[in-house]
Amino acid sequence: MTSPVPASPLETPRLRSLFLLCFKIGVLSFGGGLSGWLYKEFVLSKRWIDEEDFSSSLAISQMLPGANVVNLVICMGEQLRGPVGALACVLGFLVGPFFAVVGLCQLFDALAGYPLLPVISDGVAFAAMGLLIIMCVHGVRRAMRFPPSIITIAVTAILVGIFRFPLIPVACVIAPISVALAWRRI
Amino acid sequence: MRFDTLVAIALVFIPFSLTSIGGGAAIVAGIQHETVTVHAWVNSREFLDLFAVSRAAPGPGMMLATVIGWKVAGWLGAFVATLALFVPSSMLCYSVFKLTNHHRDKKWHRAMREGLAPVGIGLIIAGVLSLFRLADGGVTAFVIAGLSGVILYFAPRFPVLGVLALGGLAAMLASTLSTWVSAL
Numbered sequence: 159m160t161s162p163v164p165a166s167p168l169e170t171p172r173l174r175s176l177f178l179l180c181f182k183i184g185v186l187s188f189g190g191g192l193s194g195w196l197y198k199e200f201v202l203s204k205r206w207i208d209e210e211d212f213s214s215s216l217a218i219s220q221m222l223p224g225a226n227v228v229n230l231v232i233c234m235g236e237q238l239r240g241p242v243g244a245l246a247c248v249l250g251f252l253v254g255p256f257f258a259v260v261g262l263c264q265l266f267d268a269l270a271g272y273p274l275l276p277v278i279s280d281g282v283a284f285a286a287m288g289l290l291i292i293m294c295v296h297g298v299r300r301a302m303r304f305p306p307s308i309i310t311i312a313v314t315a316i317l318v319g320i321f322r323f324p325l326i327p328v329a330c331v332i333a334p335i336s337v338a339l340a341w342r343r344i
Numbered sequence: 345m346r347f348d349t350l351v352a353i354a355l356v357f358i359p360f361s362l363t364s365i366g367g368g369a370a371i372v373a374g375i376q377h378e379t380v381t382v383h384a385w386v387n388s389r390e391f392l393d394l395f396a397v398s399r400a401a402p403g404p405g406m407m408l409a410t411v412i413g414w415k416v417a418g419w420l421g422a423f424v425a426t427l428a429l430f431v432p433s434s435m436l437c438y439s440v441f442k443l444t445n446h447h448r449d450k451k452w453h454r455a456m457r458e459g460l461a462p463v464g465i466g467l468i469i470a471g472v473l474s475l476f477r478l479a480d481g482g483v484t485a486f487v488i489a490g491l492s493g494v495i496l497y498f499a500p501r502f503p504v505l506g507v508l509a510l511g512g513l514a515a516m517l518a519s520t521l522s523t524w525v526s527a528l
Contacts, residue, residue, distance in 0.1 A: 187402050214448045218441050221457040223364045224433025225404035232434055233441045244438055252430065255403020256410060260422055262401045263411045266393065276389065277519045278512040279396045283475070284485045285511025286399035288492025289504065290369050290472050295497065297366075297465030307462040314466025318373050319473030325374035329363045329463060337459030344454055 171206050171238055177250035179204070180231050185254030192227045200234055207234060228252070304343060310336045349417050350424045352383065357409050357428035364433060366464025368406030372471035375408060376478060385416045388478050395475065400508050406430070484518045 171179075183195055193216055200207045207215075215237070219229035228248060235247030269275050301307035314332055317323040356378045360371045372395070379385045386394065394415065398408040406429055413425025447453050479485050491514075492507045 185402050187404075214445060215441065217448070217457050218445070219437065220366070221460045222433065222437045222440055223362050224430070224437055225364070225367050225406045227404060228406075228430060228434060229437040232437050236438060236441060241438070248430070248434055252403065252426070255401060255407055256422070256426060259398055259401035259403060259407045259410050260414050260419070262397050263394070263414060266397055274516055274519070276393070277515050279393045280479060280481055280485070281488055281512040281515025282400055282508045283392050283396040283479060283511075284481060284488035284515065285492040285508045286396065287472055287475055287485075287489040288494075288507065288511075289399070289496060290372075290468055290475075291489060291493040292496050293366075293369060294465055294469050294472065295493070297461065297468070301462050301465065304458075307458075310462040311466040311469065314463055315469035315473070317470075318467060319470030322377070322474075324377070325371065325467065325470070326359050326363050329365065329467065332466075333365070333460060333463045336463050337455055340459035341452065341455035344451055344458070 169204070169206060171204065173239060173242060173246045176235060176239065176243055177246045180247045180250030181254055183227075183231075184251040185258065187227070187255070193230060196227065196230055196234070206238055211237060304340075306339050306343075307336070310339070346417065350420060353413050353416060353421055353424050354428040356383065357413075357425050358432055360409075361429045361432040362436065363467075364406065364429075365460050366468060368404055368408060369471055370464050370467035371406075372408070373467070373474040375412070376474050379412055380478075386412060390415065392475075392479055396508075400505070484515060488514050 179199060183192060183199065187195075197212060201209060201212050215230060215233035219226050219233060222229055228251060231247040231251050232244045235244035237243075239246070266275070266279070298308070298311060301311055310332060314328065317328050318325050356375075360374055360378075363374070364371045376391055380388055380391050391412075394411045395408060398405060398411055401407060407426070409425040409429040410422045414422035417424070444453060476485060476489075481488075488511050492511055495502055495507055495510075496504075
């Protein structure tokens with residue numbers, strides 16, 4: 159595949175531009191799938207980051223704990239402007255959603271007397287569970303390539319989801335085993 | 345008292361920050377257990393409402409912590425919960441990125457990437473299971489969650505807000521219908 163980005167030297171953005179771009183993506187980011195949007199802005203439109211740097215940043219963002227998009231903007235900021243850049247990106251990205259989510263919560267409380275509200279809220283939550291199910295389906299399909307991954311998924315899901323074992327100790331035990339299995343396979 | 349609450353909020357969310365492999369969806373089960381069962385900051389009803397609100401608002405799903413913090417201790421609580429959930433994972437990501445980006449082709453780096461992914465998926469499934477248990481919504485829950493999944497699976501570009509709105513609408517219709525049926 160050829161890269162759509164020409165070999166011209168990449169620009170170094172100003173901190174304010176980084177903050178504002180991340181702010182825009184943050185307030186308009188409904189429901190995830192934002193990696194594609196960041197790719198379009200940072201790689202294709204602004205040409206601040208090249209293709210290969212983007213995909214390795216994406217891999218790191220996805221494997222580490224934390225919201226994937228937040229991790230991704232941190233990697234972008236660090237590459238472009240160092241620690242201050244990372245800070246500008248992450249603050250820009252989170253400040254909008256912070257006020258939006260509390261605002262929505264206040265609106266919800268203001269409507270609390272309306273009898274159908276809990277029913278509607280349940281419906282929204284059920285639909286949101288559908289989103290999570292999609293993530294599971296895609297993840298299980300990726301894991302099919304290596305059957306022990308399926309066992310890892312099942313054991314984690316059963317221990318935490320059915321037997322209600324505390325999540326943190328389970329993750330701390332299973333994660334190293336799973337990484338060791340991947341190491342032996344590669 | 346109020347200060348103690350803020351400390352408690354921070355202590356609950358900091359460990360989740362570092363175990364949210366694959367993002368906020370992975371820690372829903374854990375957050376529910378800590379905030380509903382252990383600390384009783386919110387009841388099941390409120391937790392489900394806050395989950396719905398955090399999904400309908402812009403931003404990462406991890407903003408669920410923000411609204412729980414807000415519910416428990418106002419703006420300061422929201423601020424502390426947000427910092428507790430985002431700062432540790434962000435610092436970890438920053439350091440790992442800075443230290444290992446040059447080694448991204450090495451075998452241990454690939455093993456880490458591929459080994460952690462299934463743990464994240466397993467945790468998300470656990471989150472879905474605990475939400476179903478919490479919602480106790482019977483057939484309606486399965487139908488709406490299933491339909492929303494089917495729509496987004498076959499039409500990934502369908503706007504998420506549209507799916508959430510349809511879910512709310514469907515639940516409203518189902519409830520109205522069942523009222524009519526029982527009145528007959």
